[in-house]
Amino acid sequence: MNSEGRDLSRRAFLKTTGAAGLAAALPLLLPSCSSMAQGNRKSGLGPRPPAVPKNDVRSHTDGLRSLAAKKGLVLGAAFSPGVFKKDPEYGEVIAREFNGLVAENDMKLDVLQRVRGQFDFGPADATMAFARQHGMNVRAVPLVWHDALPAWATDRTFPREEALGILRDHIFTVMRHFRGRVFAWDVLNEGLSDKGPGLREEGPWYHSIGPEYVEKVYRWAHEADPQAMLFYNDYGMDGMSEKADRCYQWIKELLARGVPVHGIGLQYHVQLDKHPPLPEVTQNIRRFNDLGLAVHITELDVWLPKNATAADLQQQAVIYRGVFEAALAAPKCPAVFLWGFTDRYSWVPGISGGTCDDALIFDRDYRPKPAYEAIASVLR
Numbered sequence: 246m247n248s249e250g251r252d253l254s255r256r257a258f259l260k261t262t263g264a265a266g267l268a269a270a271l272p273l274l275l276p277s278c279s280s281m282a283q284g285n286r287k288s289g290l291g292p293r294p295p296a297v298p299k300n301d302v303r304s305h306t307d308g309l310r311s312l313a314a315k316k317g318l319v320l321g322a323a324f325s326p327g328v329f330k331k332d333p334e335y336g337e338v339i340a341r342e343f344n345g346l347v348a349e350n351d352m353k354l355d356v357l358q359r360v361r362g363q364f365d366f367g368p369a370d371a372t373m374a375f376a377r378q379h380g381m382n383v384r385a386v387p388l389v390w391h392d393a394l395p396a397w398a399t400d401r402t403f404p405r406e407e408a409l410g411i412l413r414d415h416i417f418t419v420m421r422h423f424r425g426r427v428f429a430w431d432v433l434n435e436g437l438s439d440k441g442p443g444l445r446e447e448g449p450w451y452h453s454i455g456p457e458y459v460e461k462v463y464r465w466a467h468e469a470d471p472q473a474m475l476f477y478n479d480y481g482m483d484g485m486s487e488k489a490d491r492c493y494q495w496i497k498e499l500l501a502r503g504v505p506v507h508g509i510g511l512q513y514h515v516q517l518d519k520h521p522p523l524p525e526v527t528q529n530i531r532r533f534n535d536l537g538l539a540v541h542i543t544e545l546d547v548w549l550p551k552n553a554t555a556a557d558l559q560q561q562a563v564i565y566r567g568v569f570e571a572a573l574a575a576p577k578c579p580a581v582f583l584w585g586f587t588d589r590y591s592w593v594p595g596i597s598g599g600t601c602d603d604a605l606i607f608d609r610d611y612r613p614k615p616a617y618e619a620i621a622s623v624l625r
């Protein structure tokens with residue numbers, strides 16, 4: 246189950262995405278969680294010690310939110326209003342520790358237009374209201390994605406003009422609704438292929454329109470809200486990977502054609518033994534900055550093997566620390582968003598088929614983990 250109680254078994258996720266998205270990368274990602282868990286058991290590192298008691302969060306730091314603000318950093322987390330409704334502590338902790346907010350699911354097409362042409366802004370507006378009440382900066386994600394599609398968008402194949410009309414209408418309606426209240430938009434999410442050069446071909450947009458859909462959605466987004474910061478967001482390109490190289494070249498070409506792209510989102514879903522070396526992350530951020538683009542870390546989480554040990558938690562803290570060091574050292578990486586904040590609600594157990602867990606900085610009882618302290622120490 247995911248954070249809102251929807252069925253998020255790996256099978257259900259894979260079924261809805263086909264071979265697409267991060268799910269496609271999972272065969273590469275998954276084995277490491279289970280093998281690491283075994284390795285740790287063999288190494289005799291033993292069970293983890295009790296986490297820091299909850300009440301100590303404030304006494305041993307100022308709270309991450311105020312530390313981030315002093316550094317001029319937007320520190321955000323993914324939020325679900327449905328969870329907040331049933332678990333008030335979830336709201337207390339996120340408002341205390343973060344100055345940024347992103348809807349985990351409620352700005353996706355399947356929520357905003359479950360019924361074609363009938364926009365439902367209810368859950369997204371609840372997120373906006375929470376952010377406003379607590380003075381938090383909102384990232385809006387994603388306007389266009391091959392995933393999280395309502396049935397009407399996958400049941401049939403649209404002729405080209407109809408697909409263009411759907412995207413245009415969605416972009417204008419959604420951007421005008423939120424205009425002036427979000428500080429960055431992921432216009433296109435995960436548009437690059439994982440299989441080789443070129444764009445991802447899964448999903449109705451590429452299928453019906455062809456590669457030109459990309460240019461069109463950025464131009465429409467700019468027209469709908471000329472003030473908005475428009476990002477391209479993807480995974481597997483946090484360091485100097487082959488995909489990051491392709492993204493760099495592609496974005497450079499788009500910019501040369503005058504396509505309004507203003508920033509790059511690095512999702513940063515990583516695992517203990519599958520994460521890019523820090524100097525590469527720094528180099529990657531810098532090359533995008535050198536193109537005049539901002540970079541945001543958009544969905545950070547560090548997956549641990551199920552039944553993680555104390556040593557795993559320490560290693561996780563080192564990875565979190567590194568990401569914040571890289572962001573602060575970069576010429577222009579003013580936002581780091583985590584994909585959730587408490588292991589009580591995380592997409593990781595579901596998407597990893599139960600082999601990974603504990604990816605966030607608070608445990609299931611909202612006690613800060615070593616990663617929390619590591620981030621605090623970088624921000625202090």
Ligand code: XIL
Nearest residue numbers: 247248253267349350434512544592
């Ligand atoms: C995930 C959510 O966390 C889940 O609750 C949902 O079931 C599937 O999507 N990359 C993205 C995010 O851009 O939108 C995904 O969020 C995680 C991967």
